[in-house]
Amino acid sequence: MEALLRILEDLHPEVDFATNKSLIDDKILDSFDIITLIAEISDEYDVKIPVEEIVPENFNSAEALYKLIQKLQDED
Amino acid sequence: MIAPKKIAKLAVAALITIALLILLQSLLMPKYMTEILEGALISEYYREENKDHDVIFIGDCEVYENFSPVTLWQEYGITSFIRGSAQQLIWHSYYLLEETLKYEKPKVVVFNVLSMKYDRPQKEAYNRMALDGMPLSVTKLKSIKASMMDDEKFITYIFPILRYHSRWSELTAEDFKYLFKKDRVTHNGYLMRVDVKPLTTIPTERKLANYRFSDICYEYLDKMTELCKKNGIELVLIKAPTIYPHWYDEWDKQMEDYAEENNLLYINFLKYTDEIGIDYQTDTYDAGLHLNLSGAEKLSRYFGKIIQEEFNLPDRRNDEKLSRIWAAKADLYVQEMEKQYAELEELGYLKAFNSRRNDE
Amino acid sequence: MLFTSYNFILFLLSLFIIYYIIPKKYQWMLLLAASFFFYSFSGWDNVAYITVTIIATYFAALKIGQLHLQQESYLKENKGSLSKEEKKAYKEKVKSSQKKYLLICLFFDLGILAVLKYTNFVISNINSISRIFNAGEISFLDIALPMGISFYTFQSVGYLVDVYRGKYLPEKNIGKFALFVSFFPQLVQGPISRFDDLGHQLYSGHGFDFRNVSFGMQRIIWGFFKKLVIADRILPAVKTITQNPDTYQGIYVLVGMVFYAVQLYADFTGGIDITIGIAEVLGIKLKENFERPFFSKSTAEYWRRWHITMGTWFRDYVFYPVSVSNAMLKVSKFSREKLGEKTGKRVPVYLSTIIVWFATGIWHGASWNFIVWGLLNCLVIIVSQELEPFYAWFHNRFNVRGKFIFKLFQVGRTFLLMSAIRILDCYRNVPVTFRMYWSVFTKWNINELFNGALLKLGLDKADYFVLVFGIIIMIAVSLAQRSGSIREKLSARPEIVRYAAYVGLFISIIVFGAYGIGYDSNQFIYNQF
Numbered sequence: 017m018e019a020l021l022r023i024l025e026d027l028h029p030e031v032d033f034a035t036n037k038s039l040i041d042d043k044i045l046d047s048f049d050i051i052t053l054i055a056e057i058s059d060e061y062d063v064k065i066p067v068e069e070i071v072p073e074n075f076n077s078a079e080a081l082y083k084l085i086q087k088l089q090d091e092d
Numbered sequence: 093m094i095a096p097k098k099i100a101k102l103a104v105a106a107l108i109t110i111a112l113l114i115l116l117q118s119l120l121m122p123k124y125m126t127e128i129l130e131g132a133l134i135s136e137y138y139r140e141e142n143k144d145h146d147v148i149f150i151g152d153c154e155v156y157e158n159f160s161p162v163t164l165w166q167e168y169g170i171t172s173f174i175r176g177s178a179q180q181l182i183w184h185s186y187y188l189l190e191e192t193l194k195y196e197k198p199k200v201v202v203f204n205v206l207s208m209k210y211d212r213p214q215k216e217a218y219n220r221m222a223l224d225g226m227p228l229s230v231t232k233l234k235s236i237k238a239s240m241m242d243d244e245k246f247i248t249y250i251f252p253i254l255r256y257h258s259r260w261s262e263l264t265a266e267d268f269k270y271l272f273k274k275d276r277v278t279h280n281g282y283l284m285r286v287d288v289k290p291l292t293t294i295p296t297e298r299k300l301a302n303y304r305f306s307d308i309c310y311e312y313l314d315k316m317t318e319l320c321k322k323n324g325i326e327l328v329l330i331k332a333p334t335i336y337p338h339w340y341d342e343w344d345k346q347m348e349d350y351a352e353e354n355n356l357l358y359i360n361f362l363k364y365t366d367e368i369g370i371d372y373q374t375d376t377y378d379a380g381l382h383l384n385l386s387g388a389e390k391l392s393r394y395f396g397k398i399i400q401e402e403f404n405l406p407d408r409r410n411d412e413k414l415s416r417i418w419a420a421k422a423d424l425y426v427q428e429m430e431k432q433y434a435e436l437e438e439l440g441y442l443k444a445f446n447s448r449r450n451d452e
Numbered sequence: 453m454l455f456t457s458y459n460f461i462l463f464l465l466s467l468f469i470i471y472y473i474i475p476k477k478y479q480w481m482l483l484l485a486a487s488f489f490f491y492s493f494s495g496w497d498n499v500a501y502i503t504v505t506i507i508a509t510y511f512a513a514l515k516i517g518q519l520h521l522q523q524e525s526y527l528k529e530n531k532g533s534l535s536k537e538e539k540k541a542y543k544e545k546v547k548s549s550q551k552k553y554l555l556i557c558l559f560f561d562l563g564i565l566a567v568l569k570y571t572n573f574v575i576s577n578i579n580s581i582s583r584i585f586n587a588g589e590i591s592f593l594d595i596a597l598p599m600g601i602s603f604y605t606f607q608s609v610g611y612l613v614d615v616y617r618g619k620y621l622p623e624k625n626i627g628k629f630a631l632f633v634s635f636f637p638q639l640v641q642g643p644i645s646r647f648d649d650l651g652h653q654l655y656s657g658h659g660f661d662f663r664n665v666s667f668g669m670q671r672i673i674w675g676f677f678k679k680l681v682i683a684d685r686i687l688p689a690v691k692t693i694t695q696n697p698d699t700y701q702g703i704y705v706l707v708g709m710v711f712y713a714v715q716l717y718a719d720f721t722g723g724i725d726i727t728i729g730i731a732e733v734l735g736i737k738l739k740e741n742f743e744r745p746f747f748s749k750s751t752a753e754y755w756r757r758w759h760i761t762m763g764t765w766f767r768d769y770v771f772y773p774v775s776v777s778n779a780m781l782k783v784s785k786f787s788r789e790k791l792g793e794k795t796g797k798r799v800p801v802y803l804s805t806i807i808v809w810f811a812t813g814i815w816h817g818a819s820w821n822f823i824v825w826g827l828l829n830c831l832v833i834i835v836s837q838e839l840e841p842f843y844a845w846f847h848n849r850f851n852v853r854g855k856f857i858f859k860l861f862q863v864g865r866t867f868l869l870m871s872a873i874r875i876l877d878c879y880r881n882v883p884v885t886f887r888m889y890w891s892v893f894t895k896w897n898i899n900e901l902f903n904g905a906l907l908k909l910g911l912d913k914a915d916y917f918v919l920v921f922g923i924i925i926m927i928a929v930s931l932a933q934r935s936g937s938i939r940e941k942l943s944a945r946p947e948i949v950r951y952a953a954y955v956g957l958f959i960s961i962i963v964f965g966a967y968g969i970g971y972d973s974n975q976f977i978y979n980q981f
Contacts, residue, residue: 055784113962243969
């Protein structure tokens, strides 16, 4: 999870990703951020996030995103 | 569903809105009281209290500028009304006649046949002037349908506010003054002109490719003939003695033939200008397109004699009631005449018919 | 049928009445019939085109959905007996089968759109090149674009892709599906709806709800007000300026930009108000397409508030798929290696953005000015991204963030920028537009604003008066809307106030609307000739 938090903080250093649960709802992450994230996650964790999974539920918090990554890693 | 109290409130709101719209509509429609008087012609008939006319004229400016009902009364005791309008087309005339017969049954109907040359709607503005003045009726709806040009919308005849709403930025005192009541601008349909503009040149006529009047015009003429026959009315076809537009011999012949086939009286006054006594130096206000007051009175004197003899029209000057009514009409007639002469003296032209003069 | 026509109003009123008389279970059928009736006014060949798209998409989605269900039941049955690799292989097989149907149908649906919309554009470009070589020219096809094809095709494609992605199961009833694609209020200019949002609303019956009907009617009237009183009134001036670029330069270009901004805003949002209002009367809630876009403080924000459903459509069906595709991930990796982390990571983002804006541009119209329009918007967005460090420095140095005057500056800047780019719609010609931009700086004719020249553009004093009044009302409504629905607020006011507002608006449309033949008294002056 630390790697993920590192990636997120790199994008938006002013945000506390450990606790914030409404990253999409509060428009903290925009669509540019999302695709940058996906590219970095693909590099870091070697998982490809499919388009179907680009929904607010998966990106609203670092936890949710990490859960998604784990789920995708499992399926591989 | 909705509570009855709410429905009642909605109904009241709707009624108030409709009333507002009706008021606005009256405000926004042109009044035709101080200029473009031709627009007021059609609606004057309905305000006539005594709809008891021996003769009804229908047609275009060649009827409402060339005949004087007051003269017909004073000389022959004939009661008449002219239901004319600017460039009235034959279908306008037919439906106007059909509608008039719902109010009264004249003995004679006189129709100016110039409109036989127009086989299709000409101008939206003239449609409006012929139709807007009619109250809503099945006949009016039929007339609207027959007259509409391609870009006109039927609903704007039912709700004229949709046609005239853009006048909001051009409202004048006249629109407020005549919001509820209109003045009389005609004398039983005659639009008086005392000014004089003598005939100077007669334009050369163009040759036409085809002289035969169109089927649709003959259709309506037939309908008119039929309608009169059915109601025991004598239909008289006339051609007013105006120099322009040119009345071709070929056209004259067609009307002569038609009259003969249908047993109707047809008079082309252009052939009798001498007998009528028309002098185009003094009797026209626009160099021969229309007669002025003096011309109209001459023509009425001439024509009145013919129809009285031909159709045994009684001289009703002995009727007390009618005499009173027409005496009052004659007074107004003289007043108008004097007013117009005075205006001519002062300005050199008649304001109501020349309001654009100063803008040019 | 135009929204602002007597026929359409009659059609609407009849529909509303019948809709609430018939049993609820037949309402969707009535809507389907009404939609096709509405569409038939634009020609039976148009009806054929939309029917073809409906049928193809329906069957493709059905097939893909079937495969999903088969996959589910197969995996369930063989839960224990399959290894992870076998499961993965099976899923990939199903996926590739589904992909076949997806691609064929996409090719078909988008192909129809492409051929009808872009053939002549392609031909004209080929001709331009062949003219250089004197190699003869291809003649143009005589095609008329079916009404709403850009919208209904996108709506169908969105549905198909969603089914492919397993978001929901396909609609089994072809009539119901046809209604989703052809639902008449949104056929002409959107909003572009999603099936999981709109479908069930269309098919479930709706009982008469006074609030929905009342609010919907109010919204429809507001839309008519904007279109007839404001948009149609200012249009002649926009045309005069932009159709005569040689005559109207310098300050006129700025005037044209502002006037066009007003015209397009009033016309587009007015049309959408009518659309959403109609749906609301029928008990259906469509997604909003505009959110006070001229209050935006940046171009990026503007595109989240203007034509919203188009933006989200391109985001979900072009931007995301392109940017997370294998190809793009490879580009991302490559550029991060070659250009370093910081720069490299921006390359895929910008590349995807350019692709999306190119597509957005060409979706708007088949000509170069639209493509340039799209790319200019893209350029502004990319430049603002790159200027982030500068902005950060600026706000550190000058403490203006959040101050009203600075916000005003941001709003004004965005408005001018968007208006400038948008004027490409009107001039239709890229070199001409840039010449006009240039003339703003080189031609000094600002005195034209004060010498009555503005009254020679097709608008008279009365028109300007109405326009100013109308614009003030629009701005006031937008300002008030920030704190909640206007109709809600209005419904809390005393009845006499509500009556005055509704009827005032209605009567304003009838009296001040820029419709009809117009009264020119000169036409009524009787001349024999």
